[in-house]
Amino acid sequence: MFQTGDTIVAVATPPGRGSIGVVRLSGPAARAIGEALVGQPLAARYATFGRLDGELLEAVHDHVIATWFAAPHSYTGEDVVEISTHGNPLILDLVVADAIRGGARHAMPGEFTFRAYLHGKIDLVQAEAVADLVEAMTPAQARAACDQLDGTLSDAIREIEASLFSVVAKLEASLDFPDEGFHFIEPDAVGQAVGEVAGRVEGLLTRAEAGRVLREGLRVVITGRPNVGKSSLFNALVGTDRAIVTAVPGTTRDVVSAPFSVGGAPCEAVDTAGLRDEGDEVEREGIARTRRARASADVTLAVFDGSVALTGDDLRVLAEPARGATVVVVNKADLGVRDDVVRCVATLGGAAGVVVVSAATGEGLERLREVVAGSLGLPGGDGESPRVTNRRHAAMLGEVAASLRAACEAATRGATEEFLLSDLHRALEALQSVTGRRVADAVLDEIFTRFCVGK
Ligand SMILES: Nc1nc2c(ncn2[C@@H]2O[C@H](COP(=O)(O)OP(=O)(O)O)[C@@H](O)[C@H]2O)c(=O)[nH]1
Numbered sequence: 001m002f003q004t005g006d007t008i009v010a011v012a013t014p015p016g017r018g019s020i021g022v023v024r025l026s027g028p029a030a031r032a033i034g035e036a037l038v039g040q041p042l043a044a045r046y047a048t049f050g051r052l053d054g055e056l057l058e059a060v061h062d063h064v065i066a067t068w069f070a071a072p073h074s075y076t077g078e079d080v081v082e083i084s085t086h087g088n089p090l091i092l093d094l095v096v097a098d099a100i101r102g103g104a105r106h107a108m109p110g111e112f113t114f115r116a117y118l119h120g121k122i123d124l125v126q127a128e129a130v131a132d133l134v135e136a137m138t139p140a141q142a143r144a145a146c147d148q149l150d151g152t153l154s155d156a157i158r159e160i161e162a163s164l165f166s167v168v169a170k171l172e173a174s175l176d177f178p179d180e181g182f183h184f185i186e187p188d189a190v191g192q193a194v195g196e197v198a199g200r201v202e203g204l205l206t207r208a209e210a211g212r213v214l215r216e217g218l219r220v221v222i223t224g225r226p227n228v229g230k231s232s233l234f235n236a237l238v239g240t241d242r243a244i245v246t247a248v249p250g251t252t253r254d255v256v257s258a259p260f261s262v263g264g265a266p267c268e269a270v271d272t273a274g275l276r277d278e279g280d281e282v283e284r285e286g287i288a289r290t291r292r293a294r295a296s297a298d299v300t301l302a303v304f305d306g307s308v309a310l311t312g313d314d315l316r317v318l319a320e321p322a323r324g325a326t327v328v329v330v331n332k333a334d335l336g337v338r339d340d341v342v343r344c345v346a347t348l349g350g351a352a353g354v355v356v357v358s359a360a361t362g363e364g365l366e367r368l369r370e371v372v373a374g375s376l377g378l379p380g381g382d383g384e385s386p387r388v389t390n391r392r393h394a395a396m397l398g399e400v401a402a403s404l405r406a407a408c409e410a411a412t413r414g415a416t417e418e419f420l421l422s423d424l425h426r427a428l429e430a431l432q433s434v435t436g437r438r439v440a441d442a443v444l445d446e447i448f449t450r451f452c453v454g455k
């Protein structure tokens with residue numbers, strides 16, 4: 001995928017203007033190129049003040065600070081030089097061009113982090129956490145990414161791998177000395193040891209769905225018949241007047257979305273046209289879009305007007321199939337809530353919860369956020385660690401757990417060592433592909449192309 005061994009260069013700060021901009025170099029020629037750029041020698045880990053001095057730099061002798069991190073004590077594990085200039089893209093581009101003239105190559109997205117992985121500075125879980133940390137939108141996301149970058153998940157996986165490896169080693173030893181009829185580990189003990197490891201893997205997986213939601217965000221789709229207050233609720237949740245609110249039924253004709261957060265997870269709130277059986281062509285198209293939005297929902301908020309009796313359209317809303325959890329919202333609490341409405345939606349809903357709110361006064365909205373968070377298994381607080389947030393990790397750990405359970409069952413059936421080993425090796429392989437100890441190039445490609453250039 002990436003060429004290694006040469007020297008790469010890229011702007012490490014975001015595009016655009018800022019008070020400073022940073023160019024990063026990594027590789028065997030980084031120091032020499034950096035010294036040429038600032039026209040003076042660099043000492044390891046000292047910030048050296050200088051003026052840009054390169055052939056392509058023309059008269060742009062900007063004041064800069066250059067820092068050399070000597071291998072292996074750097075982000076990538078190679079010689080790294082970081083040059084901070086004033087944050088003008090013109091200057092940064094000139095520095096990069098000059099570095100390339102000096103023998104460096106422009107880095108591909110994720111290439112610095114890939115080199116860190118290659119040189120064993122971080123494993124794959126941590127490399128992926130770097131990308132997540134850069135992209136985090138909420139404090140809870142940043143915390144989860146930091147935690148993985150610190151290696152808590154990697155450590156947990158390594159411990160699981162070590163336990164598994166010790167069982168595998170004993171089974172293999174038994175195979176190597178078949179004549180003695182000696183088992184280095186008795187079948188009962190195999191079942192028990194593997195069951196214990198499987199339990200640990202399953203423990204990591206239990207909250208992986210909540211973790212995934214935390215990492216990837218989710219769609220909260222608001223549905224209900226016209227005029228129950230969907231757009232008002234949408235505006236109250238996202239904190240702006242994005243959606244038009246009127247007393248005229250059928251006002252919302254298109255799908256409107258805006259970001260907000262629930263339990264620390266980034267969400268997209270989606271306001272929809274009311275579901276009903278009449279209306280003109282525009283409204284019918286709006287309703288078709290509403291149905292499509294519902295099909296992509298992680299959570300559906302089914303909204304009802306608690307101040308009036310339910311209508312046939314309300315009942316149709318309850319009967320509509322929804323993806324993900326459904327939370328029933330009884331709105332307009334400020335006008336008084338009819339018991340029959342609450343009772344009816346509670347029984348018909350089969351829902352994750354019924355919450356009484358007033359979009360007009362804000363009453364009950366905090367509770368609504370809690371119920372939505374709860375329906376997704378999101379913590380109210382910061383959540384425990386280690387934490388699986390990445391779909392790839394969850395999928396691989398799922399394979400590990402399945403192979404271990406298969407081995408467990410086989411062990412209780414008194415299966416041979418060869419038989420058990422094939423399951424256990426499959427589990428080990430899946431485990432090692434999480435941390436990247438053994439992983440296909442295609443997977444690496446997929447992971448590192450998610451990065452921005454300069455990371
Ligand atoms: N009193 C009261 N009126 C509300 C509340 N929520 C919405 N409304 C009113 O109900 C009408 C319809 O609201 P809207 O948000 O457009 O409903 P939608 O058609 O479901 O999107 C408007 O006149 C709103 O002002 C509420 O909590 N209390």
Ligand SMILES: [Mg+2]
Nearest residue numbers: 230231251252
């Ligand atoms: Mg509306």
